[in-house]
Amino acid sequence: MEIIALDAHKRYSYVCVQKKDGRVLCEKRINHSKGAIKQFLANWTAGANVAVETVGNWYWIVDEIEQAGMKPKLVHAHKAKMMLGSINKTDKLDARGLNRLQRTGTLPTVWIPPGEIRDYRELPRTRMVFANLRTRLKNRIHSVFDKYGLHTDFDGISDIFGKQGRTQMVLTIKQLPLETRYTLRCLLRELDMVESQIQRIEKRMRKVFSKTEQVSRLMTLPGVGFILAVVIANEIGDISRFATAQRLASYAGTVPRVHSSGGHTRYGKLRSDVNHYLKWAYSEAGNSTAVNHKRFPGRHTSMLYRRIRERKGHAKAVGAVGRHLAEASFWILTKGVDYKEPESKLVSSTAV
Template sequence: MDIHRAFAQVAILDDGKVVSEQRLDLVQDKVLAFARSLRSDDEVVLEATGNTAAIERLLRPFVSRVVIANPRMVRAIAYARVKTDKIDAITLARLQASGFLPEVWAADEDTVRRRRQATERMGLLDETVRLKSRIHAILHANLIPKYKGELFGPTGQRWLATASLPDHERLILNRLVDELQRTTEQLAVLDRELASLALADERAVRLMTIPGVGPIVATMVLSAIGDISRFETPQKLASYFGLTPKIRQSGEGPARHGRISKQGNACVRKMLVEAAWSAQSAPGPLRAFFARISGKRGAAAAIVATARKLTVLIWHVLAKGQEYAFARPAFQAMKLRKVALKAGASREYGKAGPGRDYWVKEIRHREMEYVKRAEDAYARMVEVWRQVPPEGRKKIC
């Protein structure tokens, strides 16, 4: 099926020969009628587009398998000299029949729901940034000095209401402020839903033992990964997020490593980089790793490398079903309590909660000293490793 916005071109092959061709309108009742006409041992091939998930969900119960093709890698279609919908549909079927079709994973219902929520949150976040930028632009265009505090907090909002602006600019500013308030409220509601979803998922709770990973990052990572068994190694997961370098090698020449590929989910990659900034400020091996790379290549390269290291940790936590080895129990309990409050849990005044230990100075410092020793151990290991000649390093490995 060659999928478009409103229709799909269908080619049916039997024993390598085209036995039927038709054009199918992409509305639910017609897709279901088409699905009922198929045999239970049929295989259906679709290209990955915006409406592929809905079509796959409708067809799945009626056939043996629904295969989703990777459109970037179907070179027989992308570079064909004669390209029509009929030819594309036939090409997809023949590639699948011959076993040469590059396919992508079909997400389950829970993962699709998570991805929808993650996409909606990124849209609201982008809209919030856009509105704030427009408000700053209005103030700058009217020579109003920059507010020294938090412009979009309660005090900043009162200052903004008294700013000296022409009447027409004031109307635009008021409209932008109202839109920003509505968007912020919608974002808070969605964050509350994502926090509840993270607390109910033991995988997300384990991910939150990693420094820098909160409920939003954990939920977005899980929405992108789906089933961790799809990735045999942590390197493949890092490649899936576009955090591995490009490699060029041909003939007898040496391999050349370039910048990261940036293939895959850009939103999750951005969230992992933000999580890395948070992780490098907390005591532990990740901070030592960031400091080592930053000393050689600068902070920008070091934070990307730390995001990749976070991805490796995420793979191990999910694949092995274990918590992060250097998690701080009191800090983790406090973090989960904050997530629960964000999810709508009631505050219990006068009663010691599960995160109480974090606010006991001796316990907090004891945990920080523990992870600080792990950080120092990593730094000493790296220093010893540097003193070993290259040929000796191979023997140690």
């Protein structure tokens, strides 16, 4: 049986087909069009492994590989590059390199979520895009008032974009120069449209996800509401792909780097080569704990936050809470139970 590798780009893929002994059977460039990859793969033995890197357009490529009766292998692009250690870089070398890793059994693959989960993920991910845009617009509006020293008009108003703040804003805008006044009104109109889009997406999310058991279980975690529960459930997908709670915590980016040598151990920053959506969700939940730890002083997460903050500061305390919640998510989804406060009085970053 052959082994096949695709070095995929936006407009084309370079394909390399080899025997398991390394003999090259075919190398060519396939221009991307609907059905082109499926048609090419139909010429080879059904069930062959096809490696493709995690490029931005891998969804449809994997679909066509599966439709052709082949087994897609989604490759961790950064790890594969490090393992190959090539000085030169060409499409041919990249495709042959993936096949070399397949032959040696060292191809660094990642989980391929089913089409339904890939589809569901678009709702919370698109909401995050609009939420980031909302933050940028609000920051821009704040900066306009600050530049003209008008921020004092909003003293005593906790949220200038709330009902009271928008009423005051109508009066304050009149004090701005003509063109600045015009652009600020443009920003406010754009902000209103973004808010409207976020509300529509959230309404759709509640319709699609409100009755799922995974989301209901995850909402029992401290600091995790409906939106965060949806993000966590869809980004984790099949919990059985994680062997331990620590593996899930690492995948979610809540575990710090470790540098240990010569009897000295140093913990660095949280890793960046992780699932950024999960990392965001657990960070948000950790920040919620930071905000509300005085309201719920007896909670395990509140005690954990206070203990770590006293020694290492706010940021690392939030990270420790995020790690606890990630590991707790593993047990909740594995055992099919709601979150329970740990019985032990000892507060640790890994207790569940």
